Amino acid sequence: MLIENKKQIESNSAKDYIFGRCIGGDSYSLVYLAIDRHSGLEYAIKVFEKRLVRQEQQENTISRQCEAMWIMRNVPGFLQLRQTFQDQRSLYLVMQHARRGNLQGYISSFDGAACRHYAAEILVACEQLHQRQLIHGELKLQTVLLDEQLHIMLAEFGAAQKAELTAATDLRALGCIIYEMVAGWPAEQINLHDLPKDAQQLLKLLLNAPTKFVSYEQLRSEAFFTGIDWQTLRQQIPPLIYAQSSSSEFNASMQSLPNSEDLELALEQQPINCLPKAQPAHASCSIC
Structure with missing residues (x-):
């Protein structure tokens, strides 16, 4: 909300x-x-x-x-x-x-339309993050959460220092997510040969991002995203997907x-266990 x-x-x-x-x-x-x-x-x-x-x-x-x-x-x-x-x-x-949990819980139900839609939503979110000079640094299926309408919400973002990682690191991570969605198995050993040609082309760009500059405009124009309406993406009803178990x-x-x-x-009863003397709602996140 x-x-x-x-x-x-x-x-x-x-x-x-x-x-x-x-x-x-x-x-x-x-x-x-x-x-x-x-x-x-x-x-x-x-x-x-x-x-x-x-x-x-x-x-x-x-x-x-x-x-x-x-x-x-x-x-x-x-x-x-x-x-x-x-x-x-x-x-x-x-x-x-x-x-609704995270994207990993739904991946077994993905078809081509779902792969394109969720890849597009994550791509747009990455662009929004990078436009504000922020790096995710932990982009993976488990940190892509879903709202009530099954649109994505990136979590665990922004902790990385710019000196440690770059926007290209997030794009490579996005490539790994798309590979897992399309191929249906983890991106531990990536083999593009059995994937559709449009997915192969997109993944070559993303997975080479740390060594070769690629723009968001170029990525959006890839054949893999044919049929995506970028202007109304989050107003659309996402393709039907199913959770592996109730979340x-x-x-x-x-x-x-x-x-x-x-x-x-x-x-x-938990290791972290103290009731607070409250500070203002917008108190700093610095540890004092």
Whole structure:
């Protein structure tokens, strides 16, 4: 859901949310499903434990990613950041909940039309990112999420330093995604010979992007994208695709935490476990 007005950013404490189960994480953060007590809207809240962030020396990475999410706020094709707040122990990122999961869960149902459509949507999102001098750096099927209408939303973007990676790195990653969609298997050993000619030509451009300049205009004009209406791409109904398994488990997961009294206990059962003394909704993502 895009941020449209000030009312949508009034909540500024973990006590403003009912937390459900943990749905992911890494060595210094956990992601919870949650419901805003005031609006009833669903979100995914990423909770970073500052001690672990410092231990892993990830302060700059998190700050870059948070800054990038604010820059891409209200830009179609990107997971939306609603607000951030922090306390002495943890940093909280309240994000759009991608109920439909990621593209990897659907790839077995892709036909030619689906491959073209989703390749086009990801290409447009990459162009939007690069126009703002941002690099994704982690582009893969798992970081391409889907909204309720099955349009793409890029996630986990912006953490890379420009000195480390370039826009060409994202284009090569897009080539790997398209290969997996068209070929139907991982891009560990890429063999273009069995693919349709138009896919071969596009992938040669993308996979050689780090060593040979290629423009977005050139990519959009490739035969692979014949029939794509670039102006109305996100207004179109995407080709029919099916998830390998249901990714909508939110309602069932919320049953474990129906009352506010349970919130502190539930968070304490996880490695990241502190209720905040809230800071303003637009507090900096810097770790202090």
